[in-house]
Amino acid sequence: MMVVRAEGSGGPCGACRFLRRKCVEGCIFAPYFVSDHLGTSHLAAVHKVFGASNASKILFNIPPHKRPDAVVSLCYEALSRVSDPVYGCVSHIFNLQQQVDNLQAELAYTFKLAKLAHSQQEQTSFELDIRDPQEDKDDDLQRLARELVAKYFPGLQFSFSD
Numbered sequence: 001m002m003v004v005r006a007e008g009s010g011g012p013c014g015a016c017r018f019l020r021r022k023c024v025e026g027c028i029f030a031p032y033f034v035s036d037h038l039g040t041s042h043l044a045a046v047h048k049v050f051g052a053s054n055a056s057k058i059l060f061n062i063p064p065h066k067r068p069d070a071v072v073s074l075c076y077e078a079l080s081r082v083s084d085p086v087y088g089c090v091s092h093i094f095n096l097q098q099q100v101d102n103l104q105a106e107l108a109y110t111f112k113l114a115k116l117a118h119s120q121q122e123q124t125s126f127e128l129d130i131r132d133p134q135e136d137k138d139d140d141l142q143r144l145a146r147e148l149v150a151k152y153f154p155g156l157q158f159s160f161s162d
């Protein structure tokens with residue numbers, strides 16, 4: 001995800017450009033932050049919220065194949081915090097939690113109606129095929145995260161390298 005490679009330019013990556021430092025070979029940020037306005041603005045947000053040094057430590061301590069997702073979540077959190085200093089991405093979480101609560105209430109109500117209808121029509125049998133919501137939780141979370149990033153930060157580019 002968000003593997004925005006600074007290829008062909010030969011110059012510093014967006015992170016090093018923002019930090020006004022030399023972009024050395026093996027720069028931890030180079031694979032993810034292009035050397036354009038987008039790359040520098042994303043790094044600016046990450047630097048403002050986490051500090052570039054902390055962000056690089058986080059990335060160094062993560063297996064390389066997981067770094068693209070970590071960069072996406074760092075950018076998502078940082079950009080959220082910059083645009084909403086009070087709640088950051090937690091406002092999205094609260095909104096989603098509210099949706100979950102509403103949907104669970106709706107589901108419980110629907111189950112009640114279905115039970116009622118079932119008890120009123122003893123001769124008619126039917127089955128409700130409900131999937132276990134926990135079953136696909138991880139996949140759902142990843143899909144949700146990607147949808148949210150695409151929705152709120154359309155500037156981020158993705159390439160799924162895993």
Ligand SMILES: [Zn+2]
Nearest residue numbers: 013016023027
């Ligand atoms: Zn660099």
